[in-house]
Amino acid sequence: MTLLAVERIKLLSTRSPWWCALAALLITAGFSTLVVSNAGGGFPATVSATQFAYTFGMAVIMVLATLAVTTEYRFGTMRTTFQAIPNRAAALLAKATVVALVALVIGEVMAFLSWGLGNLLRPEDDLALNSTADWLNVAGVGPVCALGAVIAVATGILIRHSAGAISLVLIYFLAVESLVQAIPTVGADIYEWMPFNVAHKVITGDGESAGASGEMLTPLSTSTLSPWWALAYFAGFAAVLLAVAITTARKRDA
Amino acid sequence: MIEAHSLTKRYGGKVAVDDLSFSVKSGRVTGFLGPNGAGKSTTMRMMLGLDNPTGGSVTIGGKRYTELHHPLRTVGALLEASWVHPNRSARAHLAWMAKSNKISPKRVDEVLDIVGLSEVASKRAGGFSLGMSQRLGIAAALLGDPEVLLFDEPVNGLDPEGILWIRKFMQRLADEGRTVFVSSHLLSEMALTATDLVVIGKGKLVSQSTTEEFVARATDSTVKIRSPHLDRLRPALDRVGATVTAADDGLIVSGASSDKIGELAMENQVTLHELAPQQGSLEQAFMQITGDSVEYHADLETEDAAEQPAGHASTTN
Numbered sequence: 001m002t003l004l005a006v007e008r009i010k011l012l013s014t015r016s017p018w019w020c021a022l023a024a025l026l027i028t029a030g031f032s033t034l035v036v037s038n039a040g041g042g043f044p045a046t047v048s049a050t051q052f053a054y055t056f057g058m059a060v061i062m063v064l065a066t067l068a069v070t071t072e073y074r075f076g077t078m079r080t081t082f083q084a085i086p087n088r089a090a091a092l093l094a095k096a097t098v099v100a101l102v103a104l105v106i107g108e109v110m111a112f113l114s115w116g117l118g119n120l121l122r123p124e125d126d127l128a129l130n131s132t133a134d135w136l137n138v139a140g141v142g143p144v145c146a147l148g149a150v151i152a153v154a155t156g157i158l159i160r161h162s163a164g165a166i167s168l169v170l171i172y173f174l175a176v177e178s179l180v181q182a183i184p185t186v187g188a189d190i191y192e193w194m195p196f197n198v199a200h201k202v203i204t205g206d207g208e209s210a211g212a213s214g215e216m217l218t219p220l221s222t223s224t225l226s227p228w229w230a231l232a233y234f235a236g237f238a239a240v241l242l243a244v245a246i247t248t249a250r251k252r253d254a
Numbered sequence: 255m256i257e258a259h260s261l262t263k264r265y266g267g268k269v270a271v272d273d274l275s276f277s278v279k280s281g282r283v284t285g286f287l288g289p290n291g292a293g294k295s296t297t298m299r300m301m302l303g304l305d306n307p308t309g310g311s312v313t314i315g316g317k318r319y320t321e322l323h324h325p326l327r328t329v330g331a332l333l334e335a336s337w338v339h340p341n342r343s344a345r346a347h348l349a350w351m352a353k354s355n356k357i358s359p360k361r362v363d364e365v366l367d368i369v370g371l372s373e374v375a376s377k378r379a380g381g382f383s384l385g386m387s388q389r390l391g392i393a394a395a396l397l398g399d400p401e402v403l404l405f406d407e408p409v410n411g412l413d414p415e416g417i418l419w420i421r422k423f424m425q426r427l428a429d430e431g432r433t434v435f436v437s438s439h440l441l442s443e444m445a446l447t448a449t450d451l452v453v454i455g456k457g458k459l460v461s462q463s464t465t466e467e468f469v470a471r472a473t474d475s476t477v478k479i480r481s482p483h484l485d486r487l488r489p490a491l492d493r494v495g496a497t498v499t500a501a502d503d504g505l506i507v508s509g510a511s512s513d514k515i516g517e518l519a520m521e522n523q524v525t526l527h528e529l530a531p532q533q534g535s536l537e538q539a540f541m542q543i544t545g546d547s548v549e550y551h552a553d554l555e556t557e558d559a560a561e562q563p564a565g566h567a568s569t570t571n
Contacts (some may be wrong), residue, residue: 006354014339018506076337079304080394083331084354086303086320253305 003085003094010077011068011098020064021106025113026187028057032114045125047134048210050118051203054141058148059173064106065099065149066165069156070082082254092246096153100146107145109127111138133208136227140202143231147199148173150238157245172196176253191222195237203228255280255402256301256434263457270296272457273310278435278450280401283428285448285465286437289544293457294437295333298406302331310365314402325357330395332384337389344371344390347379352537357398366394381470384417392423403427405436409443411545419446428555441540445469472540477512480504480528487524494518504528522548 011017031053041047072078085091115138119127129135152169159165177194181187191197201221204210223230264270271293277286283377287293299305301312311318314329317328322328348362366372369389374382379390388408391444392557395403405424409417417448424447428434438444444451444465453460461468480503481487488505496510504527507515511530519526 002356006350007354009346009350010339010342013343013350014341016341044424053358071339075337075339076334079299080337080351081354082304083302084351086322086325126566207437253299 002104003090003142004098005241006085007095007098010072010081010095011095011102014071016067017064017102020060020067021102024057024060024064024076024106025110027060028053028110028114029057033121035149036118039125044210045117045118045122045127046070047118047127047129047137048204048207050115050127051137051141053113053114054107054144054203055174055218057143058107058134058141059101059170061106061145062148062152062169062173063166065103065167066156067162068095068099069153069163070160070162073156073160074162079254085183088250088254089246092157092249093242096242099149099153103149104142104146107142108139110145113166125142131207131208133227136205137209138235139202139232140227140231144199144202144234147234148196149228153160153242154238154245156198157249192224197221198225198237199234201225202227202234256299256312256314256435257316258297258310258312261297261300261307261312262309262344263293264308270457271300274454274457274459275310275454276459276462278433280433281428281431281448282449283434283436284450284452285444286452286454287441287444287540288437288454289541290439290458292454292544294439294454295297295406296457297454298333298404298435298437300332302329302333302539324356324398326351326355326398326400328398328400329402329404330398330400330410331406332388332391332395333404333406335391338387339381341378342364343376343377343392344379344382344473347390348394351397355398355556359397361397365396368396369393380466384411385413387436388412388416388420392420401513402433402436405434407437407439409438409440417443423533430431435538441472442543448509453544460544462484472543475511476504476506476508476532477510477515478504478528478530479515479526481519481524481526483522483524486522487504487519490518490522491515506532 009119035049035052036045039049043049065127072081082088089163115127129138152165155169156165159168173196177191177196180194181191183190198221201223204218204220205227221230227240258276261271262269263276274297275355286297286420296305297312300307301319314322316500319325319329330479341347344366346360348365349359353369361374363375366375369392371386371389371393374386378385378461381548382390392408395405408420408424411418424434427450436447446463450463450467452462453468478501479487484505490499491505491507491510494510494514494516497508498507499506512529514524519529520523
């Protein structure tokens, strides 16, 4: 608990997390407002439509998570941390946990804010959370963001430089996975198991939250896992990456 | 208190610290002296468990740093004053460190008061002057009221007032019975602060002694003599145990005073053309002692070597 409090003080006593949180909320709320108010002709206003922009918010949260680690390396406070807490695994695990919790909170606020705005804008449409799929589509954003943050923390520990780590995280998240599909023959099979594609499955399920038409604004995940297994798979991926990062950090000179 | 046993650190093929063994006694200020790049910072990072030694070990009170429970309460360290997040306030910086070792939050205000930063405690550390950052670093080191304090080049870049403050402060810490281990590349600075000296060059131990002994040896004066009868004087000098080095047109003698050499010349009926005592500065002497171990030589070094005999270093080691 002490270590969690330490990381909480560290994270919240600088400004960048607050700005990132604000940016994540503004981007998702803004996009959701835009999408929901334009719903009607081409696509219906559905629960899934309100969460259209979650990936943008998640990208910002992952930047926050990466910075939480890389700025510590940049300013030498990682050394001060290891000096105060020689058990590096415990220190880094605490950091990952605190960042994940913050990401979870931002993710949930972001998701329910977008959904709430949708309800306000389109009271006549059915945006009630009636099914597990509906709930997962909104409430699932938080856990997915939290796990995405853990992946970003792990990348930050491995790369240590802000620019490098952020570009790697963002380029991978926003581009590399989709490009894998372009590989002939095996591309689609590999893509099916790519972590962020699987994470997308948690949110979208098989499209039940998109209403009767099943029409989604974003393509559905190609993962064949159930949403819960998808969440477990994504969590496993994050855990493995974090374990690799912590093992590396323990062996390395700080 | 602090014991280093055959401490070795290799970065790729480059040896930064080479089979270094020394011990630091408790309750005194021990200087860690060496030219830039001698391996001082690397050694201190290994003391704090930040860098892993390639070989050997260093213990504090018999334990490795990583084995210490709540290490900030045993060892306080200031390696780099800049290891602070610039957007975090001085108080927040100390608050998280205090929390990590279960140190009372009250202690944060105490140490801020000790170093005189109470008024700027809520200001962001990025706006601090070098002197203020250094004070914040010292506050962080004192946080756990530790028995052992490590400072790496604490006076670097400070103005005279700051230097004086740090100097007095370290002496006060030692007077309180703490073990202070402070590195520097300036012998003149260490001569004023430290009672003991561990001197290293190129990662190797050059000497470990009290500061008095080291300074006496470092400033060991030499005498330059010119004479047409050097062949007769030389064996006489050897007999009294003086060390003789050939210079351009005469001899450089160490280990014998000019009085003694004059008397020897008289006894052996040697004509002297020159008998000149030469007192090197502390800096020059230090450069000679560690001279072979400076990593990157500048041209300046050769000028100094011409003023003083090159062979002198071997006699003092």
